[in-house]
Amino acid sequence: MTRLVMIATTAVPDHVRGALSRWMLEPVAGVYVGTMSARVRDELWSAVSASVGEGAAVCVHPDDNEQGFTVHTAGERRRTVVDFDGLQLIQMSALEQVEQGMPPIPEGW
Template sequence: MARLVMIATTAVPDHVRGALSRWMLEPVAGVYVGTMSARVRDELWSVVSASVGVGAAVCVHPDDNEQGFTIRTAGERRRTTVDFDGLQLIQLSALEEAEQEMPPVPEGW
């Protein structure tokens, strides 16, 4: 049975965007939605996750669990998915030291 799938991308190569646009609509830049079977979804996600390069991608699709969906991620992201007793939660990693030690903003800015 076909079900709704959402994939959001950031800074992925053009060929990844082309592959996604063959199967899904892009209502907003970098966000793809479509209805497809689990087999097509899994094959498409394997291509996307193997090709993100320096970018990142997130796939959200229905699943038979307490939340009713599953989150898959690929690439380096500040937000990571963690399993907490069967629930998928989002964890933010700390900013790097260089970003945390920014110089103070001058007065009047």
């Protein structure tokens, strides 16, 4: 069964953008959407995540879980996906917060 897949990229090599544009539409620069089988999605994501270089990419696709979707990331990102009792949540890197002059998050928040 085919399902909608979204991949967003930042500063990836041109050949990665070319590979994505063969399978998906690019409605906005760096954002790709398309419908494909899980096998094609997994193969495409493997190729993208292995080739991001200094850039970053995120893939969101429907899944049979509580949230209804799964998030995959590749490359160095300010935000990381963490599992919290089966839910995927986004965690900001404490190092990035310090670099931006933001106060650290208090323990227990």
